[in-house]
Amino acid sequence: MRPLFRLLSDELIERIISEARDILCNLGMEIHNDGVLSMLSDHGASVDSETNHVHFTADIIDKALAAAPDSVKLFDVMGRQTHDLTGHNVYFTPGSAAINILDPHSGEIRKPLTADYVEYAKIVSRLDNIASQSTAFIPSDVHEKISDSYRLFLSLLYCEKPVVTGAFTIDAFDVMKDLLVAVRGSTDALAAKPLSIFSCCPTAPLKWSDVTSQNLVDCAKHFIPVEYISMPLSGFMAPVTLVGSLVQHTAETLSGVVLSQLTRPGTPVIYGGSPAAFDVRYETTPMGAVETQMIDCAYNEIGKYLNLPTQAYIALSDAKQLDAQAGLETSMGATLAALAGINNISGPGMLDFESCQSLEKLVVDNEICGMTLRLARGIEPKEDFPSQPIFEELLREKHLLIANHTRKYLQDEHYFPGAVIDRANSSRWKEEGSLTIGDRAKSEIAKLLGGYEPTGLSDDVLAEMNGLMKTEAAKHGMDSLPHEDL
């Protein structure tokens, strides 16, 4: 049986959805995008163009929900399917868009460089429990106007896994889309085999900005999957109760579904988010708070109730170092998320309120992901009944190490974490240098980088991608790009 964790009863889910729908219809949303406003008006929503206020109708919400697909499939750079985001399938994605990186050598928190990004992409390509990449941080050695497209470019160049990304401006979308099309060969091929998910954020409370709503519309036009990232901050920009925050999250996310599905019915969408508790002592938005994680798991139940694939920023920590807090918050989030069946679980590698990536933490988190993926498979009998024969064998042979049953099920039944998880006895641990988890993560990184294999992209595709990126860079006065010198 696949173990499942639930926080909401169906009655409560229905009530939350119904309250959220009322809010969309009665209070409405503020949307700062003329194109979106006129589209909504064409579909019968009442729009006040003075205040940018839209009152939704029950009809457009129903239509949108009926049109939204219940599964989103992703395919890697080479066109192989990697994800089926549906039901209770779970996949892990590193936390995205960090401002800083924790320098593995000096322990310093600093702005990331292209060299860090390339290392990151290479490492992700080799982490078995991380199914997709994210554009995890912003290289600071390129012009800020290309920092969003350049990280997507680097990801596609160095790692075959699908990419969770997002644009910072309206203009950036085009070149990012062109890069994805270059990999697939055509717009239709990209629509048939999605390679990337774009994150699009409503603004709490109950608003869409020009940029993020336009990104959403542009994605829908090209059948590029989006995940809505609503961020109610409980007690600050949202009601303090978890239920109240869920109502807000539901309203904001449903409005996103409507915008996407009215633009192009059937376009792939993911019921995501990054809500947070608000810590009224430190003025911060803790991602590792248990209440944050509860809101995540609960809105995932609402998304499932609406038959939509789900996502959350949940397997991450607010610690500043790879320390016990980092481990406990990340593990708690990853475990709850896997048990709740959140389809795309975002967060590994991330520290400091989504603002710092750590490659060592990513390698450690890969093991947390491995353990929780095992947990999610639950307990099933495997030639265990009747039990008498295997016990007869045990009593006869004095051990089962080489029994057929053992050899058949050992690898499947037990997850063996990599070297960063310490399972040596203490004498061996001492003899091997009394290494800390940080030390072990560093040597794991070196090992992973050493075994890196380039992607299978053809020279033609590489040339086209390079051409696109160079043209974009030239617009902002850069005639060479840092990765060329690595």
Place this chain on the structure above:
Amino acid sequence: MELLDQISLNLQNGLDEKVAVLTKDAIEKQIPPKEILNSGLIAGMNIVGRKFKDHDIFLPDVLLAARAMNGAMELLKPLLIKEGIPIRGKVVIGSVKNDLHDIGKNLVAILLKGAGFEVIDLGNDVPAEKFISTAKEENAHVIGMSALLTTTMPVMKKVVDLAKDEGLYGRVRIIVGGAPVSKEYALEIGADAYSYDGANAVETVESFFPVNS
């Protein structure tokens, strides 16, 4: 208990109506407005700030005190102006061009206002020129800028450079904040200060104004 102590105490407890009544009372009793401000309201706010830092009280308590402060300031402001006593300082604040993050900036604005500063909030997505022109028009003492994106931080430097070109630099203090910003960055671009949160922003802006000026 002395009236000004009572103002301070009620302000600490976030009782805005009571603070307003007591402030009116103090004005009627001819206590100099400056004394009401410094020994009553600001004294109370300083204690609130300290307690918040020590986690004795939480942010909502600070905002309640700030609301009481704002109410009392409405009563005192006309008198302070009449007597030519400068208000505590005028701050022009905003989130920089292309940055829509304004939660942190709003909080800083509320807390500064609560500490008795006059705050002109330009909202988000504010062009560099707008910070400068408003600071000039309003004779502001401080420009506060917020950036939450790596890509929008450079606007802060633009504002500092414009302030230099326009002869404001040094006269108007520039303070910056937001997740990607740091003390080092503030120094690098020539801003006067950096603050990591709202309470710290209040302390820093206060440090720009020597006591009894």
